[in-house]
Amino acid sequence: MKLLITGGTGLIGTELIGRLRDRHEITILSRTPKQAMERFGEGIQAFSGLDKIESLEVFDGVVNLQGAGIADKRWSEKRKRCLEESRWPITEQLAKRMQECEQPPKVFISGSAIGYYGAQGDRVMTEEDEVDKPDDFAHRLCAEWEQRALKAQSDKTRVCIIRTGVVLAEDDSALQKMLPPYLLGLGGPLGSGKQYFSWIHLEDIARVIEYLLEHEECQGVYNATAPNPLPQEEFSATIAKVLRKSHFMRVPGWVLKLLLGEMSQMLLTGQRVVPARLQQTSFEFNYPTAEAALRDCLLPSSSDEQKS
Template identity: 40%
Template sequence: MKTVIAGGTGFVGKELTNELIRHGYDVTILTRNPENKKEEDCLHYVKWLADGAEPEAVLEGTDVFINLAGESINSRRWTEERKQRILNSRITATREMVRIMKALKQKPKVFINASAVGIYPSSDMDTFTESSNAAGSGFLSQVVNIWEREAIEADKAGIRTVLARFGVVLGTEEGALPRMALPYKIGAGGKLGSGQQWVSWIHVWDVARAIRFAAEHEAIEGPMNITAPNPVRMNDLGKTLAKVLGRPHWLFVPEPALKLTLGEMSTVVLDGQRVLPDKLTQAGFVFQFPLLRGALNDLYPN
């Protein structure tokens, strides 16, 4: 199938691109600078979100549109300017993807738009699935609500739309895990805040596989949680990571210290939700890494 990806050179995008090409997909990545990219037989680059860009002119016949674009939420402290950039980057990319799809004579079969489990409220007790109506009230929840409303415009245009709500994606190159692992590698790992906050995690390879699964299964539409079926408490994640790395788990970083250091961005660490991937499991998706220890052993082999 012919597939277009926005954000295809990012953390998840690179894994997804490799996964799709391995399974016979022809992949086109939308980028502001296609001139700097090397094309291959099944990998192409098209200019977008830049002066003179008309990607729709060369994207007729595309079956799958996937939007992973958006500025990272955990790379720097959240100033008001930074928060606006996080929101605007998602709105801009999603609106442009929808515009391109509407401009095509032949509409794609499916639009998969990245989202996040941050749409659910923070809770130490509740469990959330795609059928949960509860919504959070913080910055991330607000961003995800606006983001999903933009994506739903594709559904209104008659395109099957999947809202891929990512949990904490685990990989060794980018994302949250390298930052989590660093304190352990220097012997300073331990409990963060209460340690009871839930972490709904997923191995990056399972993310790529889940997105391909959604593209190929027409019954999947609307919200889809992309999380492993066995979320863990933050303190248990730390203990498991310590065992895999062969390092101690002893240092306690209290909540006030995290808030002082990270500001509002501390909610990424201190807040959590127990989120289950009901839609994927009910559709028959089989996780390669359903348990945290297996995922970490794969990412940090001895």
């Protein structure tokens, strides 16, 4: 397949390209195309913007992963605009360009996040569940992102939306931001700890995208989360167990609100999201449990020995 990938130099994009490059022709969009080609090496094309590509008809599929990190900075009004502008316009442009094609790409996979569901307590959320329109930024960001992507749907193009949980990886992921207290022996739950934490291993999110690309029967919304979400206190305890550290320093909700502002709601409310539609397919998770995922990310050499 000939694939166009936006956000190809990000955490998920880099993992995905590593999986796909030997079997597919890949073009990426990057603000620094020369650096991107040097990073990935021979065989990967890169352009600075969509306007540099004459027609999308040359591609069999498009994967849209572009977007500034939602948890990278405090949500000021300026930061909110950055999060919107890094997602909405490129998604709108891709959908419009596909609509204009006589022979558009056969598949369009576009990112979203489980923030779409808002605060749902311990209610299990699947793709089929109705969501009351929560008045929060994360939901509005994701809902608009999805609506723009779905405009590409046609009898010639199938659209898959991936609502991604917190991605766990060995490097450069949200997990590394959680670690300092644990490494000091000061780890503990956030807020009440009862809120659910839905996550996915980096390898599995790349495999989900690969699966959706290659299975023509797949379309619509998919929760890209591991099948076993945990209350945050249990996930936190699992980190401590894997690292063999103590686990007793609860972080009060008011501290998170003071430090993170509105963004703290994502950590204090959480979502209990399960990948119901993926579980109805032949897809199997390599890391279905938090302990397996955390051992691979935090103790990679040990994990490699167990695999061998």
